[in-house]
Amino acid sequence: MMDRPTFTPLDPDYDHRVRASFDAQAAMHTFGISISSLGPGWIDLEFDHQDQFTQQHGFIHAGVVSAALDSACGYAAFSLMTENSAVLTVEYKVNLLRPANAQRYLVSAEVVKPGRTLTVCRATARSADGGEPIAVMTGTLMALVDSGIQH
Amino acid sequence: MMDRPTFTPLDPDYDHRVRASFDAQAAMHTFGISISSLGPGWIDLEFDHQDQFTQQHGFIHAGVVSAALDSACGYAAFSLMTENSAVLTVEYKVNLLRPANAQRYLVSAEVVKPGRTLTVCRATARSADGGEPIAVMTGTLMALVDSGIQH
Amino acid sequence: MMDRPTFTPLDPDYDHRVRASFDAQAAMHTFGISISSLGPGWIDLEFDHQDQFTQQHGFIHAGVVSAALDSACGYAAFSLMTENSAVLTVEYKVNLLRPANAQRYLVSAEVVKPGRTLTVCRATARSADGGEPIAVMTGTLMALVDSGIQH
Amino acid sequence: MMDRPTFTPLDPDYDHRVRASFDAQAAMHTFGISISSLGPGWIDLEFDHQDQFTQQHGFIHAGVVSAALDSACGYAAFSLMTENSAVLTVEYKVNLLRPANAQRYLVSAEVVKPGRTLTVCRATARSADGGEPIAVMTGTLMALVDSGIQH
Numbered sequence: 001m002m003d004r005p006t007f008t009p010l011d012p013d014y015d016h017r018v019r020a021s022f023d024a025q026a027a028m029h030t031f032g033i034s035i036s037s038l039g040p041g042w043i044d045l046e047f048d049h050q051d052q053f054t055q056q057h058g059f060i061h062a063g064v065v066s067a068a069l070d071s072a073c074g075y076a077a078f079s080l081m082t083e084n085s086a087v088l089t090v091e092y093k094v095n096l097l098r099p100a101n102a103q104r105y106l107v108s109a110e111v112v113k114p115g116r117t118l119t120v121c122r123a124t125a126r127s128a129d130g131g132e133p134i135a136v137m138t139g140t141l142m143a144l145v146d147s148g149i150q151h
Numbered sequence: 152m153m154d155r156p157t158f159t160p161l162d163p164d165y166d167h168r169v170r171a172s173f174d175a176q177a178a179m180h181t182f183g184i185s186i187s188s189l190g191p192g193w194i195d196l197e198f199d200h201q202d203q204f205t206q207q208h209g210f211i212h213a214g215v216v217s218a219a220l221d222s223a224c225g226y227a228a229f230s231l232m233t234e235n236s237a238v239l240t241v242e243y244k245v246n247l248l249r250p251a252n253a254q255r256y257l258v259s260a261e262v263v264k265p266g267r268t269l270t271v272c273r274a275t276a277r278s279a280d281g282g283e284p285i286a287v288m289t290g291t292l293m294a295l296v297d298s299g300i301q302h
Numbered sequence: 303m304m305d306r307p308t309f310t311p312l313d314p315d316y317d318h319r320v321r322a323s324f325d326a327q328a329a330m331h332t333f334g335i336s337i338s339s340l341g342p343g344w345i346d347l348e349f350d351h352q353d354q355f356t357q358q359h360g361f362i363h364a365g366v367v368s369a370a371l372d373s374a375c376g377y378a379a380f381s382l383m384t385e386n387s388a389v390l391t392v393e394y395k396v397n398l399l400r401p402a403n404a405q406r407y408l409v410s411a412e413v414v415k416p417g418r419t420l421t422v423c424r425a426t427a428r429s430a431d432g433g434e435p436i437a438v439m440t441g442t443l444m445a446l447v448d449s450g451i452q453h
Numbered sequence: 454m455m456d457r458p459t460f461t462p463l464d465p466d467y468d469h470r471v472r473a474s475f476d477a478q479a480a481m482h483t484f485g486i487s488i489s490s491l492g493p494g495w496i497d498l499e500f501d502h503q504d505q506f507t508q509q510h511g512f513i514h515a516g517v518v519s520a521a522l523d524s525a526c527g528y529a530a531f532s533l534m535t536e537n538s539a540v541l542t543v544e545y546k547v548n549l550l551r552p553a554n555a556q557r558y559l560v561s562a563e564v565v566k567p568g569r570t571l572t573v574c575r576a577t578a579r580s581a582d583g584g585e586p587i588a589v590m591t592g593t594l595m596a597l598v599d600s601g602i603q604h
Contacts (some may be wrong), residue, residue: 001244002370013526052181055222061178062221062240067214071206089213090420091442093244093395093546095573095591097566112589113550117419118392120548120589133281136565138548138591140393140442142420183480239573242593244395244546246422246440248415263438264399268570269543269595271397271438287414287422289397289440291593293571329514334504354483363480363543365520372515373508390516395546 007041008086011083014040018075021087025071033068033107035075041111043075046128048104060100060137065107065125069094069137072109073121076143080114085143090118092139100134102127109137118142156261158192162234165191169226172238176222184219184258186226192262194226197279199255209249213286216258216276220245220288223260228292231265234293241269243290251285252292253278260288269293307412309343313385313421316342320377323389327373335409337377343413345377348430350406360404364437367409367427371396371439374411375423379443382416387445391436392420394441402436404429420444458563460494460502464536466495471528474540478524486521486560488528494564496528501557514551515588518560518578522547522590525562525576530594533567538596543571545592553587554581562590571595 011017015038022028022035033047045061053064068091078087109123123137162168166189173179173186193286196219221243229238237262260274274288313319317340324330324337335349347370357363370396380389411425425439465469467492473479475488486500498521508514523545531540562576576590 011280017601021207024207025212026205027215031214047289052177056172056175057237061176061218062220062243063177063182063214066217067212070213070217086208089247091244091246091393091422092213093591094238095242095565095593097573105557112586120393120550122170122285122589136575136591138546139588140548242544242573244440246414247443248422263397263435271399271544274439284414287424287440289395289438291397310544323509326509327514328505328507333516350532356479357588358477359539362602363478363520364485364523365484366480368519368523369514369516372519388510391557393546393548394515395544397544398542 003106004039005104007043007080007111007114009040009080013083014079017083018079021078022075025066026143031064031067033071038075038079041076041080041114042108043072043079045107046104049102050123059132062094062096065100065135065144066094068107069104069123069135070139072107072123073137073139074141075119075120076109076111080119081143084144086144086147087143088144089139090142092137094135094137096135098132098134103130116143155190156192158231158265160231161193164234165230168234169230172229173226178218179222182215182218185224189226189230192227192231193267194223194260196223196228196258197255200253208292213245213247215288216251217245219256219258220274220276220286221290223258223274224288224290225292227260227262227272228270231262231270231292233296237299239291239293239295239300241291243288245286245288247286249283249285255279269296306341307343307425309382309413309416311342311382315385316381317376319385323380324342324377329369330373333366333369335352335373337404340377340381343378343382343416344424345381345411347374347409348406351404364396365396367402367437368396370407370409371425371427371437372441374409375439375441376443378411378413379421382413382421383445384447386448388449390444390446392442392444394439396439400436402414406430418445457492458494459583460533460564460567462493462533466536467532470536471496471532474531475528480520481524483516486522486524486600490590491528491532493494494529494533496525498525498560499557508556515547515549518553518562518588519547521558521560522576522578522588523592525560526590526592527594529562529574530572533572533597534596537599539600541595541597543595545590547588547590549588551585551587552593557581569596583598
């Protein structure tokens, strides 16, 4: 287990705010991705293998692993944003290290550098029963403050 | 329309090989992504908006756009590989430029640099009725030759 | 020669502003990098091989190629920013495609997506006498408006 | 101080091999970058601020920080390669987190995933007297075995 970052959230109600926004992502429901744990500046997501999201070798498609990594980065960043912020992904980079051939996955993200406008996060996907990383992401998230865009 | 690259395929039967591998990706069926056109070193994919793949603002989730971009890069690269090769994604980087709020998407990829082991590709996602790019990807693909891994 | 993008600059004096900022980069002088041509949303830089910037195989070090690509992206973006803006690099990604073993290099950048806060650019390095790309970059640049930071 | 990875080197003489290759990089001498510490799968580099490598705000140019990060990634990877291997950078991605305005820098890299052909590394640049990260890199390195290319 990696060390958790120690950030002070700007919004004391960050936990509820993150879960509400996450629940509003239809894609997370479809992928079967759920929050297993979260704190200020970090989050753990989990999901089960689903045959309908495999690529040609029977592994989970890199895009689905990316979707989980991206959501993890987004909500790790979002947890440190102010109450009136929406979060958008600016960019991310994924390195695929090993085949995604597990039965269940744990995707953990943490904030590397919070910022008023831009936040940089890192995330790792691995089998939920431990083992070596399957994929790592570095991503940049943007806070839209009082933009009228829903969280 | 961007210019198509002009590569000579090593496998004259590349078109059939690409389509067969693409059809073996359950994730592409689930996302509703299909091949609209392909040639040596390039491919066009298309897919419709589906509510089940949206994020919290109602746009298509970045992970799904990435899945399409990644598959496009992978098959653009695969089209130039030898008959006995399998293709794996090494890494990719996505910049999200505009909200994915179209009804139908066109995702075009082309090989920037083919190689015996590594191939670099670029891909762009946009609304299928034209307009500005929604997201761009640069990715590195790896050929596994006679690996026993299915194409 | 790639097509040039067609942007309308917000600052009619962008050419002078870009050149003044570029001249203030000591690193560009040290690397021998100079502007050969520029317009709204694009720039061409050139530099000669220097033995003092080689890696262990005698090629130009990837960091120096990156410095040129990064400056090219930065100034392509800066040309579209307002008069009171400073430009900072948020992130970039480089794919190294071929050895940097030329006598002289041409590094061309163009804006893919301009923005009030963030601008995305692409750049390519190649031998100045033509030939295939040596390296490609995608980068994100940020405008700091009225920040007190010098341009 | 981050935990060091625990890898078993394939070449017991890796320390000498890494230092010999590093010394052959003219660019490292020019940038004043030297090895402060190394082990199997990790390396620490250090260098002093030099005015000749600044950008327009007086900070060290991102390209020079990248050169140090890239070399760190390259030699962390190289330390785990076989005796008859040369190392080439395939690609890297840098996020610039804070201004490079220190007097001396510490750049630390470690292998995330070693491989026979491809190795993935992460690196961090910070002020040598501690403090928060200035830049982080994720990079992919390639082993060329018995290629005739010097190490």
